[in-house]
Amino acid sequence: MGDRQNGVVRGRGPGGRGRTRMRMDDPAFNTGKRKREEEGDPVLHLMSLVLRIGDRLRKDTRPVEEEIDEVAKRTRRDVIQTILDCSVEVGLKCGVYATLVGLWHADEEIIVTALLDKACEGLNEALTTGDRYRARLLLRLLAALTTTNVVSMQSMFSMLNSMVTAAMQTLEQGDKAEASRRLQPYTDYLVYSAVIALPWLAPELQHLESDPEGLTTFSSSVEQYLSIRPRAAQDALNPFPAANEDETVASLGHGGGASFLPQLWQYTLELKENQWSLLGVPSYSQFFEAQLAACKPLELPELIVPLHPPGVAPSLAFPEAAAAVLKAYPSRGALDLQLSVNKQLVTSLISGIDRIVAQEYVIDTIHYFDGDNNELARRLGIALPFPDIPDPKILAAVVQETIFSQLLRLPESELGVLAYAKVTTNLCKLSADFAQPIGGCLKALKEGMGDTDPDIALCVAEWLALHINNHDFIWSWHRWESVLDLPPYDPTRHFVATALERTMRLSFREFHLQFDPTLRRERVPEAMFELLGPTPSARPVKQIQAPKLAHRGDALPQGPSLSERLSVWLRDSNVREQIGGDLVLLKWLSRCLLTIGGRSIGHLYSYLDRHEPIMNELTVSTGDQGEDLLMDEATSMWANSVQHTSIIVDHLMGKRWVSGAAVLRWLFGSKAIGMRSADDAMECLKCTDILNNTVARVLARTQDDKEIVQAVEHELQQRQIALQALEPNADVDGDQAMNEDSPALTLAQQNVTNFEPTLAEARAHLQESQAIQNSVMLQVYQGYLSLLADASLDGSAADDNAPMEDNPVYSAQDSQKAWRKRTLAALGAFLRKHYLSIAHVASEIEQ
Missing domain, CATH: 1.25.40.180 (Serine Threonine Protein Phosphatase 5, Tetratricopeptide repeat)
Incomplete structure (x- = not known):
């Protein structure tokens, strides 16, 4: 309220x-x-x-x-x-x-x-x-x-x-x-x-x-x-930093960073030459x-x-201070997407300074009316003060362009993808004038996917999936069928595949193959599903060759007390020694649980929660080897499903059965295909999702510990204030206000003394979480460097005449160059996305 x-x-x-x-x-x-x-x-x-x-x-x-x-x-x-x-x-x-x-x-x-x-x-x-x-x-x-x-x-x-x-x-x-x-x-x-x-x-x-x-x-x-x-310019804050001579999104966008201020001043000088006449500031x-x-x-x-x-404290180390200033005063966010669609139409009907003024209105309104979707849409769709604009559709195009600019603002957007998807959806429902510019903006973004990084492509793909979900999944996918002719490592093909995969998460594949009378065609052409690979399904795991144990494993799904009986049975018998130790037992139990819970994610959560005590015991006793084993089993169970694999790995991290270091060892090892090749879009997306979820969970733990420390410090401060109010104070006559042996004073002193260890414990947990976070950040950075330095993945070591197995037109050399470009872009996106944490690590290294 x-x-x-x-x-x-x-x-x-x-x-x-x-x-x-x-x-x-x-x-x-x-x-x-x-x-x-x-x-x-x-x-x-x-x-x-x-x-x-x-x-x-x-x-x-x-x-x-x-x-x-x-x-x-x-x-x-x-x-x-x-x-x-x-x-x-x-x-x-x-x-x-x-x-x-x-x-x-x-x-x-x-x-x-x-x-x-x-x-x-x-x-x-x-x-x-x-x-x-x-x-x-x-x-x-x-x-x-x-x-x-x-x-x-x-x-x-x-x-x-x-x-x-x-x-x-x-x-x-x-x-x-x-x-x-x-x-x-x-x-x-x-x-x-x-x-x-x-x-x-x-x-x-x-x-x-x-x-x-x-x-x-x-x-x-x-x-x-x-x-x-x-x-004068800052390519790191431009979503499309690669410049070229053509008028594409890469050459027209500046991201609102350092290069935006000279452009704003140039538009202001043009306003002065135009006798200070503009449309967006009515008098x-x-x-x-x-x-x-x-x-x-x-x-x-x-x-x-x-x-x-x-x-920004002056005592901060140089990297942390630079990151803190950028956090407090981020780039404005600006992309000239519509210029790449129809430059002559836009520039002839609205001046540069009017576009800047309209962008200011949109940015400020989104900031202050976020949380009230209908009111926000009405003010952006009806109330913008441009009464004399020649064509209202141009104003609608500028509004949608600004929303996309804020969505792709670097190093981070002010709101999430869902918030901007709600804004564009409500605008389209308000007026049909706002629907057409979306196609133009997405066309420009799609053409610029070769000049950006996977993180930006994923952001746009998630927005598109949310947007068409709010419009009965109607989208002109047939116009994007041309990506099927592109090489499997092409960034545009990866973007379309990612958008389609995110869309499938919000519905069923069979639904999109149905004929839609309103569209007079299928919602998604059947050929497009080639981008997604086979239909996601759980792969049955092999049984361990131990008949007696396998027979007892068949009884796992019986009764709610199965976990307790299983734990007692394992402790009271020589099962662990018979089958080769805790590591083999963990392998057997994890395979059984993954197989039984293979029907759905909900079933899997239920069985993992039910057998949590024995899993906790086994993961602690097996250490890093057990974590690596769980990663192998979890990723092989749903190997052909990006969503299921990322959810299972994230759940294992939530249970503390798998650490962030173990996930990163799997990602940068030899088993994560998507990190070592760009030929499979779904494998690349799977690795991206797992990496993002892993780092996000590690950062969330540190943030939770920080909040706990702040809450404990506040509670301790309140107890100290209460104690100070009860402590003896001498008045003018020298009489004490309260006896030192007062029960209330004694209780207040005990409250403070007993609570101090809680604060020390909370600070110790925070220090441990911060150390784990720093270690994970360094591990990711070193993992990317090791991939790029691997001679077996170096494009120069490949035979330029060696054809690829899928299509002989594309050489292995081209594939490896594309992988190297993608990996470098992914490393840059990681450093940019987590710049505050990276700056903290850099400061500690300098010290």
Whole structure:
């Protein structure tokens, strides 16, 4: 349940983060009891008007200027904080709220002065705490207030210039090599926040005969910063870093990293040459020109910009500090996917700066309305302030392009794949204009699969599977049949195979082979199933040649007390010695359990849980050999099923029967085909899934231990506070407030003393988990290096004229080159995806 603060309905989105959902603009929201409450409470009614003002979500809306004029005539002292919150969280209506404040300025300057002071105080606080969204949007509000004659132009440019100056001073703190790796994400953010505020100054700048002095100074500062910044591009933050001469996604995408800021500045200069005319920032000040012109603009207080990234301790080692800065100030995320589909159409109907402004609206709306799917879709699909755009389909294309850009933002996206799949699905249900751009974006992404890494391809494939699952599994698979003619190691073929495999997980293979009357064809062409290999099924394992034990093994599925009887039987007899020790017994028992549970994953979980005590005993006694044996048995049982194999291995890790080190030994050994060859897409996908699940589980254990330590420390702190409140204190007369032998004081002391070992134990567990995590990270890195250094897998050692067995057209040399390229890309994706953990390991190595 959400709670109401200042007329705003607050809820919680994914990951436990607070999200704001503005639902008071819905006509149904203001009926019945809510409407009667508003009529009885003038303040609540005024807040409701403020929230609904300027919304384009209702069909029976009046002109915006009439709504502004009505609200401006009401009492405004009680809604200052509401105005600030709405301007930030509903950034689509920033110009509306700026005009409203401008009309208040004409009547009562004291209230507007208080609002400006509160806005600047909030801006300083956001910069100090690292709230990058709120800081940037409050700066946008102040720029919009300049157009309504509330803030002086010179004062506004002075504030923007102070941010750029602070960025240059931050870079000058260290040498260029250090700044490029550690400080530049923060300084780029400061300059980006200042430059992106200029479009909201455009309505005022286009009426000036000459550029104001502050603009000239600001432009010089930005160009000076661009000239001294150590890194002009950052391929590591581009999902498609391979550049080529053709206009493909690889050459047009920059990922929103270091190269985005020069592009933004170039678009801003083009806006200036175009007389500051743009579509995405509507102005309402012309309707109240006489009232606004009569006001005297106010001066802004000095802006305090931290010269060190907030939240990043200066004592951190260099690698950890660089990773922490990138975590706090990630890349913006930007891909020009639609340009590769129809460049002439997009560029002719919407300018570059308008595309940037539209992207800003989309990014901010997704951030603040995550968790309210319907409201988010309505605001992105209906409420974007582009009333004069020539073709609404172009705006829909930019929206979908931005969503894909956020999905593929590196080093990590803000939300998960499921969240972005819900957004695109709801948009398609809202309007058919949003469906067509998805095909264009996916076409561009599919063409760029040869220039990216397997992690990006897997992300897009998972999104596609979720998306078509929400549309009755309707997709034009027949247009992708051409991938069957590609070599088995081709990245595009791997991507389509991965997307199809993820789709099959959400349904049944037989369902997709059925004829669909609406499509007049099968949902998936039967030939496409060649990419998936044979139908997944459990392979029966061979029985050990021990008749007596095999006979007793046949009795395993009988009765709920079988596990206890089996444990007693194994302890009371010479079974282990007869068959060759615990290792052979573990092999026999694991094969029996895997065979019995082969009907489904649920059956397997049930039998493994039932025999957990004896399995725990055997895995402890056999050590690494037992873990390696379990990996061999588990991966051979469902060898032709990616999903079942990854689930079984993950469950074994959850039971602590198999460690992360054992899984990695299997992956980088000789038995994991997908790690040593790129000719089988399903084998490669299986290894990728197992590796991702293994690392994720190891990281989750460390995170759980960290949370336990924090909870124990908090509990101990509370007990110490309670003890301090009961300890004897001398008053003025020297009398003690409480006897030292008081039972309450003794009990409080015991509570603290008895709880201290719990904290020590929790910290020991955390230290152990952290050591295991570091070991796993190093093991993965060394495993990739050993694969790449293996002479038997080196493409130079292969015979270029040796044909492949499946298709004589493709040489073994091409296959090995493709495998080497894929392996290098997978290593880079691993280092990028887990950059925080890798940085921690690197810091320890340097120390």
